[in-house]
Amino acid sequence: MLNIGILGCGRIGQVHAGSIAHVDGASVAAVADAFPEAANALAGKTGASVMSADEIIASDGIDAIVIGTPTDTHFDLIQAGAKAGKAIFCEKPVDMSSDRIRQCIETVDAHGVMFLTGFNRRFDPGFAAIQARIAAGDIGNVELVTILSRDPSPPPVSYIKSSGGLFRDMMIHDFDMSRFLLGEEVVQVYATGSALVDPAIGEAGDVDTAVAVLTTASGKICQISNSRRATYGYDQRVEVHGAGGLLRAENMRENNVEIATEQGFRSAPAQNFFLERYAGAYVAEMKHFVECVASGTSPSPNIRDGLAAQMIADAAAQSLETGVPVKLG
Amino acid sequence: MLNIGILGCGRIGQVHAGSIAHVDGASVAAVADAFPEAANALAGKTGASVMSADEIIASDGIDAIVIGTPTDTHFDLIQAGAKAGKAIFCEKPVDMSSDRIRQCIETVDAHGVMFLTGFNRRFDPGFAAIQARIAAGDIGNVELVTILSRDPSPPPVSYIKSSGGLFRDMMIHDFDMSRFLLGEEVVQVYATGSALVDPAIGEAGDVDTAVAVLTTASGKICQISNSRRATYGYDQRVEVHGAGGLLRAENMRENNVEIATEQGFRSAPAQNFFLERYAGAYVAEMKHFVECVASGTSPSPNIRDGLAAQMIADAAAQSLETGVPVKLG
Amino acid sequence: MLNIGILGCGRIGQVHAGSIAHVDGASVAAVADAFPEAANALAGKTGASVMSADEIIASDGIDAIVIGTPTDTHFDLIQAGAKAGKAIFCEKPVDMSSDRIRQCIETVDAHGVMFLTGFNRRFDPGFAAIQARIAAGDIGNVELVTILSRDPSPPPVSYIKSSGGLFRDMMIHDFDMSRFLLGEEVVQVYATGSALVDPAIGEAGDVDTAVAVLTTASGKICQISNSRRATYGYDQRVEVHGAGGLLRAENMRENNVEIATEQGFRSAPAQNFFLERYAGAYVAEMKHFVECVASGTSPSPNIRDGLAAQMIADAAAQSLETGVPVKLG
Amino acid sequence: MLNIGILGCGRIGQVHAGSIAHVDGASVAAVADAFPEAANALAGKTGASVMSADEIIASDGIDAIVIGTPTDTHFDLIQAGAKAGKAIFCEKPVDMSSDRIRQCIETVDAHGVMFLTGFNRRFDPGFAAIQARIAAGDIGNVELVTILSRDPSPPPVSYIKSSGGLFRDMMIHDFDMSRFLLGEEVVQVYATGSALVDPAIGEAGDVDTAVAVLTTASGKICQISNSRRATYGYDQRVEVHGAGGLLRAENMRENNVEIATEQGFRSAPAQNFFLERYAGAYVAEMKHFVECVASGTSPSPNIRDGLAAQMIADAAAQSLETGVPVKLG
Structure with missing residues (x-):
């Protein structure tokens, strides 16, 4: 079972939580949002715990994170998530700056974590x-x-x-x-x-x-x-x-x-x-993410596709x- | 060149005359209609002679007839045309009475003439x-x-x-x-x-x-x-x-x-x-008729299909x- | 919340249980099947209790039943369910015999229960x-x-x-x-x-x-x-x-x-x-059933449509x- | 009746001759081609006279010309045709050189002739x-x-x-x-x-x-x-x-x-x-040309559209x- 933490409980975070319910071998373990009501609402639907993003990234019980927060927060969450060894599903765009995406690639490569860029189409x-x-x-x-x-x-x-x-x-x-x-x-x-x-x-x-x-x-x-x-x-x-x-x-x-x-x-x-x-x-994308984590293969699209x-x-x-x-x- | 006489210069007779213009090896030689204006108009368009139906059927210069007159006149024209050895293209229905269609089949068979029933579809x-x-x-x-x-x-x-x-x-x-x-x-x-x-x-x-x-x-x-x-x-x-x-x-x-x-x-x-x-x-139908006359093969649909x-x-x-x-x- | 009992946990029972998950205001409270493995499997997925059909029909905690058992069992379940005052969702055909459907109509009418016949199309x-x-x-x-x-x-x-x-x-x-x-x-x-x-x-x-x-x-x-x-x-x-x-x-x-x-x-x-x-x-059908129960209106198709x-x-x-x-x- | 001379009896000249047969109020009066066989063949089909291009342009009996000759001959034919007061239907492109098209516009304007550029689409x-x-x-x-x-x-x-x-x-x-x-x-x-x-x-x-x-x-x-x-x-x-x-x-x-x-x-x-x-x-294009000549209106596309x-x-x-x-x- 892949335990997933949802970072960002807005519209797209809710979509991904809904997709996970259709994927065997994965579950929403925790959710985080700057607005407690949003996090509580999604936790109520999924049975997940409410944590802060930092707690999710620090938690040993969480294997992967789905980043659906505002674009300007992606960089820090990717850096922290990669260093904590989490598999990362990040909504597009990875970042508005190509240079910062290159920095993310370095960190992701250095820590050998799996990274899917959310080009759902x-x-x-x-x-x-x-x-x-x-x-x-x-x-x-x-x-x-x-x-x-x-x-x-x-x-x-x-x-x-x-x-x-x-x-x-x-x-x-x-x-x-x-x-x-x-x-x-x-x-x-x-x-x-x-x-x-x-x-x-x-x-x-x-x-x-x-x-x-x-x-x-x-x-x-x-x-x-x-x-x-x-x-x-x-x-x-x-x-x-x-x-x-x-x-x-x-x-x-x-x-x-x-x-x-x-x-x-x-x-x-x-x-x-x-x-x-x-x-x-969206469901097929989440299945691909979970399968890539399970099999250790690189997803398509990966972080270089994002760049x-x-x-x-x-x-x-x-x-x-x-x-x-x-x-x- | 197959010389064709058009019997009936109403809407359908005009259609068939128009089709003949698109078929190599055939031409409208004569036209007949109970209304002289109708016959004259079609003759003007096609360069054909105006004759009576009887004259067309009697003419040695006419090889085939297209019957587009009212249904209740079909029987007599088929009888006369077959006896004169003309190839016959007859609009549907051959006749309202199945018995009379059977009589036509007898005459057509007896004189060995080619007969196409005009089921254009x-x-x-x-x-x-x-x-x-x-x-x-x-x-x-x-x-x-x-x-x-x-x-x-x-x-x-x-x-x-x-x-x-x-x-x-x-x-x-x-x-x-x-x-x-x-x-x-x-x-x-x-x-x-x-x-x-x-x-x-x-x-x-x-x-x-x-x-x-x-x-x-x-x-x-x-x-x-x-x-x-x-x-x-x-x-x-x-x-x-x-x-x-x-x-x-x-x-x-x-x-x-x-x-x-x-x-x-x-x-x-x-x-x-x-x-x-x-x-x-309509054009393909006329081509088929002309080809069947030229090659001596039975058309589809023939008079038995009409019956x-x-x-x-x-x-x-x-x-x-x-x-x-x-x-x- | 409408508490629903699923009678029959085969393919169609599973479909209806899945549909209920998409309908607000309804949940699968209990499931029954002649084969315990089938009932246990569906209970595992839905979090419902495993009971016998009789227990479900007798239970005060169950408001409605979905009948997805073999056709020859429908009659008895409808009779018992109607007498117990349950709202009934019955797969087609209600029964192979029109006479027996008429008997069901009498019972359903006598007890004033809501009845939807499962013509999903x-x-x-x-x-x-x-x-x-x-x-x-x-x-x-x-x-x-x-x-x-x-x-x-x-x-x-x-x-x-x-x-x-x-x-x-x-x-x-x-x-x-x-x-x-x-x-x-x-x-x-x-x-x-x-x-x-x-x-x-x-x-x-x-x-x-x-x-x-x-x-x-x-x-x-x-x-x-x-x-x-x-x-x-x-x-x-x-x-x-x-x-x-x-x-x-x-x-x-x-x-x-x-x-x-x-x-x-x-x-x-x-x-x-x-x-x-x-x-x-299937989802729209279940929504209609739940809404009809909530509003007390007769569903379309009802039991007379089944007859x-x-x-x-x-x-x-x-x-x-x-x-x-x-x-x- | 608009008497039209066809200049160029190749594939496109034949198309335009065929179209004229479908247009009331117009006829192919003469045809010209550098290859006598081509001109004779088209004359045979249409009943038109065979002339040279110069003769057609000089003829008082010809009202309009259709230019379907090779592109590098368009310029001279347009100049001559415009000076002779013929309505002109010219295949695209008018000329490979924009400057020469501008010269044609001057001549066409100077002589007030009607000019359609053959953008058939x-x-x-x-x-x-x-x-x-x-x-x-x-x-x-x-x-x-x-x-x-x-x-x-x-x-x-x-x-x-x-x-x-x-x-x-x-x-x-x-x-x-x-x-x-x-x-x-x-x-x-x-x-x-x-x-x-x-x-x-x-x-x-x-x-x-x-x-x-x-x-x-x-x-x-x-x-x-x-x-x-x-x-x-x-x-x-x-x-x-x-x-x-x-x-x-x-x-x-x-x-x-x-x-x-x-x-x-x-x-x-x-x-x-x-x-x-x-x-x-092609038929609609020719109808438009003939109608424009008859009504004295400028066609669409005209020579400026060609430029x-x-x-x-x-x-x-x-x-x-x-x-x-x-x-x-």
Whole structure:
């Protein structure tokens, strides 16, 4: 039995606690949160003990920690957790600073602890099936990847201001997905964007509509588009062209019903909420974490994947600012 | 060059004349119609001569006739045409009376002329592909066939009164399709129906909503449903279940555009008009006719197929009246 | 808190216990099974007590029972449960004999207990959405309903022999669905069928491929087709035609990925297992049960719905045997 | 009656002659080709006279010319045709040199002749419907356009060498489409590409896999991807995101049949050939030309649209070469 401590009992911490209930061989042993009510509520649901984060990290009875606290606290918790020999499941982004992620890699390596970066979309059944088919050679050499992500509606401008910007906050998921599907490192990034959804986002120095073009050393290309708005639900699609064919994943719909009238055939909007859309992905992600700890294998995505995505995001932000493509590595 | 005489220059005669323009090795040599304006108009478009039906049948320069006149004139034209040695393309139904179709078969056989019954749907690219895949064994032994046909809106009640009823006028296409796809003769028919679309249709002694269940000697089953109304276009679908899988044909849409909004994803209605829906089928049907004449092979569907469908329609009408299944053959 | 006793800890009892965990205000208080290992296993998972069925029914601490035992035990459990004042959730069929279901109705009515019949498909998000849209008038008056159910593969012949036959064992779900969607009682049934999947099923006196045609007093028609085989997954579809349009529910697929190659576009098979396909339906069904108990409203489907479906199944079996339509009511 | 002279009787000249047969009020009066056999063949089909291009332009009996000759002959024919007062339908590209297109605009303007540039895709029923819905405000302000074009297989390298490169030869269609859908001029282009399909294309100095990012003054963005290879047919898709929703056009399939087996659901490849895919577009394009001549209105796309697309193509080629975005205008 893997005893897990949940650090951060907000929305994402609750999701991970719920996932653990579906994973054999793992249980929520303790929970911590800066707000006692949040910790108590999650403890009530899971039967876990309430402790402080420090107590959890110090406890011999805890084997692994799930870090779902605010991003600016990740660094210290990773440092402490790694030194205490805990297996670490850390929400993305590992840190806003690539340099600090490099420091975390050093500590994690030095103490030989297992580290999973929470890019949950790798575990979506559709996207995972696409990657498995690529790996199986079903479409031959990958040539062109197209990724589209659109949120149903923008977050508050207050959130935008501290988010690190669209590339580090939102498109970072797609940067990880591009590496997952291209199977090769990105060497150059061009990005551009506009504030079309809400002028206030532009005034806050960010964009809400953006595209990026990524290229690899062998000439593979990845196109990404993002928007903070999609009236028809949470739009999450991937399309991969290879020498032998095409793989693509459509959106999940709210239901499978169609109505036909004089106006034509109408089917349901896309599932609107990320927790619903990626419910299966979160459970699969936790299973992978627990299996990696049990078997001693390195997870995918690991901490270096976290760094790589952050570096692409930094390059994209720089490209937007400078107006020219930015080289990586 | 096959010189063809068109008997009847109404809507369907015009369709067949238009098809002939797309078929190499055939041309419209002469046209006939009880209304001189109709004949003149079609002659103007095709460059054909205007003659009477009798003249066309008597002419040595005409090799084949296309009969698109009112159903009650088919019998005499078939008799005369067969005796004159013309290849015959006759619109469905061959005749409202199975006995008279049998007489036509005798004459056609006696004079050894080629005869195609105009069940155009066998030539629809989708339905033809399904039949070809069945014949190729792609789904193994056929077990269950489901056919759905819905007209966009009912014809005038005046038409209904002289139509022979829904089973002989509308579902007869599906009876032919059932034989085409089952690959085995129908031995029993159960049919029921209601006047739900328009009470006047019921008062005229007919139904506008109907289903039939057909069974074969080996136990294969075919379900058919018909309605005189479909708000979302001309609904024409076929589904075949075999031991190894399913084959199905969806409707043709007006275009391939989808709009997504808060209300979900909406695509275009089905093509609304039979001439548009079956445009390709009419051309393929004429090609088949011309090729059969050229090669001396018997067409599919031939005159016996015309009789078989009529007999199923008769049995369905009798089942509706008596309330019990009716045996055939 | 509604304290529930689970009678029968086999596959379906486990499903219902799992559903209760997702329903606020309800918990599994006790479990019973003829096999102690089964009861102990489910008690271990849920934290419930192991009791005998009699003890559960006699216990003051139990408010409701879920009957998931073999069909021939339902009658006695319903009688005892109703007399003890328990709310009852009973798996379909209530009983193989319509007369005995009528006796249960008397007892249930006499003691004023709440009774839900476990036709889970009414709670499928797609089928429930169709019924809600019909009720909202989105397609006007319902005219024609088409229901298709195909199991991935036939059960063992030993099961077939004690199943009551395809109409009472399998198509009964569709009979309930027909009433749910037609919104009007069925007055006549015609059914036919064959043993095409497995001759041994025929030798056991049953069919494995069957259709039924149901009609209502106002002339609405419902077509049903069933097969014990579908190579491409568990095929469960509903299509409803009304005066104003069409509502239909497609199958749920294993995932939303498509691959395109020279062979065309290929997407995943239908979800293959009923527990996966109807996972959401089982939870919604239990929520409805718990809400009905809490609010004192009669559930849908209730015990009279269980009787009505059984009577249609009896009529269908009689129609298959006699070869003619059978009147109901 | 508009009397049209066809200049160039190759594949595209034959397409346009065929389209004219479907347009009321227009006829092919004369045809010209450097190869007498080609001219004679098309004259035989259409009943037109064979003349030289000079004779056609000089003829008082000819009202309009369709230029389907090699690109390097367009300039002289446009100059002569405009001076002779002919309405001009010119295949894309107008010329490989933007400067020479500007000279053509001067002459066309000076002589007040009507000029349509043959970007046939604007007339595709799907793409035209999308533009019409944008114009009708169905999705509000356009924010992001995604265009994908993939040819089934690359042309011979000999063709590549004289083609002007992928951006001027292939993606130019998408550049025109971007302007058609964005409704605003493109002010900057970033493009990149690789030779992944065939190294010989790279050795010839061109790319076969490419993307471009276009931006407008108000911040709208268009993504384009092209490949010279698509195993599953001719891939032609457009997707437009606006403030109120999404419009997209899927590919046309070879037929509407689906087969379901253990391997899942398989439907037909995309229509494989551009003449089949855009058959309807070519006819609609010719109708628009004839109507514009009849009504004296300026066609869309006109000669300035031809110039604008060429300038974007030039900028994209320059961006590929220099590695940085290129500004326009």
